[in-house]
Amino acid sequence: MLKIYCLLVVSLLLFPQQGLALEPSEKMLFEKNSLYQYIQVIEDTAKKERYVRNHKREYTQGGIYVDAPDKLLFEFTQLIFVSLAFLDREPKDVLFVGLGAGAMPKYFAARYRDAAIDVAEIDPDMVTVAQKFFYFKENEKMKVHVEDGRLFVKRAKKKYDWIILDAYQNDYIPFHLTTLEFLNEVKSRLKDDGVVVANITSPYRNKFFDSMVMTYLKAFPHLVLFKGKKSANFIFVATSGSEAKAKDSVEARARKIQAARKFDIDLTDFASRYEPSETYAWSGAKVLTDDFAPVHLYQYQKSGAP
Numbered sequence: 001m002l003k004i005y006c007l008l009v010v011s012l013l014l015f016p017q018q019g020l021a022l023e024p025s026e027k028m029l030f031e032k033n034s035l036y037q038y039i040q041v042i043e044d045t046a047k048k049e050r051y052v053r054n055h056k057r058e059y060t061q062g063g064i065y066v067d068a069p070d071k072l073l074f075e076f077t078q079l080i081f082v083s084l085a086f087l088d089r090e091p092k093d094v095l096f097v098g099l100g101a102g103a104m105p106k107y108f109a110a111r112y113r114d115a116a117i118d119v120a121e122i123d124p125d126m127v128t129v130a131q132k133f134f135y136f137k138e139n140e141k142m143k144v145h146v147e148d149g150r151l152f153v154k155r156a157k158k159k160y161d162w163i164i165l166d167a168y169q170n171d172y173i174p175f176h177l178t179t180l181e182f183l184n185e186v187k188s189r190l191k192d193d194g195v196v197v198a199n200i201t202s203p204y205r206n207k208f209f210d211s212m213v214m215t216y217l218k219a220f221p222h223l224v225l226f227k228g229k230k231s232a233n234f235i236f237v238a239t240s241g242s243e244a245k246a247k248d249s250v251e252a253r254a255r256k257i258q259a260a261r262k263f264d265i266d267l268t269d270f271a272s273r274y275e276p277s278e279t280y281a282w283s284g285a286k287v288l289t290d291d292f293a294p295v296h297l298y299q300y301q302k303s304g305a306p
Contacts, residue, residue, distance in 0.1 A: 029133060034125035037170045041133045049073060052101045052129055059171035062101030062134070069135045070110060072265060076199055076233040077104050079226055080164060081263070082270035083197035083237045085253040086224075086245050091115055091161040095189070097149035097177070098167030099126055102136030109142050111261045117142040118160075120152035122167070150182050159191045165198040173200075178212060179288045183219035183238075193241040196220070202232040210285035212236075213277060218287050223277035224250075226270060247274040 022028065025046035032039050043050045043066065051063040063073045072078045084091065092115055096105050099121035109117055121127055124146050130136035138144055145152055149167050163186055167177050176182060186196055198216075203209035213236075216223050220238035224245070227234055239245065254271035257263065286292060 030129060032125055034123050036123045037126075039125060039129060041129060050133060052126075052134070054170040059168075061168055062103050064101065064103060064134055070107065072103055072107055074103075075228050075230040076235070077107075078265040079228055079233070079235045079270050080104060080166070080197055080199060081108075081265065082226055082235065082250075082254060082267055082273075083164075083195050084162070084257055085250045085267065085271055086195045086237055086239055087161060088193065088253075089161070093158060093160045093191070094118070094162045094164070095120065095153075095156075095160045096164045096166065097153070098165070099130055099136075099144065100166065100168075101134040102130035103134065104164065104166065105142060106136055109139075111263070113141070115141065118152075118156075119144045120147055120149040120167075122146070122148045150176055150185070153182070153185050153189055156189050159189055159194070161191050161194050163190065163194070163196045165196065171201075172206075175288075176290070178208065178215065179290050179292075180215050180218055181290045183215060187219060187240055190240060193239070196236075196238045198236040198238075200234045200236055202227075202234060205232055208288070209234075210280075210282045211288050213280045214282070214285045215288045217277055217281060225275045225277060225280055226273045227275065229273075247271075250274055 022042065023044070026042050026044050028040065029043055029050070030039070030041035038054050040053050041050065042053060048066040049063055050066055051060045053060040060074065062077065065071055065073055091112060094108065094112075094115050094117045096117065096119045099105070099119050105117055105119055109115070119142070121144055127144055127146060165177065165186070167173060190196065200206065200209065200212055206212070213223070216236055216238050220240055222239045222241070222244040224237045225234050226237070251268065251271040251274075254267040258267045
């Protein structure tokens, strides 16, 4: 684990953070270099939207509509919920690795009031931001654990129906949350036929994308991808059950959930974006492991990749 924290420290030294010039309609509500990342809270008074983001405008970590804070603002946060259609039961125990603005656990909790929700978030400043600016609140069913996501998974005593991986440090996933060893630990925390879903940036922004696909395929027997239309994000849905979920089955389950839980996002449309992992698998990509340092990944990119 010492190696993991060394990587975190080195990344902060190599990528110092600085503020980003605001648009005329934007105002700064909060700004801080936390122990782990640079955090801005920005409100766009024209759009009536509020964001938490880092030093790059295109890497917004979350947000809300000011006048409708319980709705999901960003497509990638909406798309995550299509993974519920891979479950044949109601999720009773849920784990979010990464809090961000807290929009996704808050949205889920409003529709699954009986579910027990754990949130692992390493940055206490992010928890404060979610509470103060984005109306996130813990309750008897939803608890935040200020702890590194990997350590939380390793130490967890319970198993989960649904695990959501959405931990970012500025504009990238901390490397120790991408490796085969970590994904195997995540899989060990799943109940039978449980589901893991991850928010992954596209290959145009993420030089590790091919390796991430191959690493998930190494850890899980079944992997399906869903591509954002408005964003540059992919959603990886991984399952460890004996059978893969076919597209028509996922679409049917999405329609059922949409009606039963009164989702105000279009799960049926999201389900139609189902793409088998074979579409993106590249055998030449290196599987990520704890002993394979991120800098080495640049040597394994497809020729001509951006």
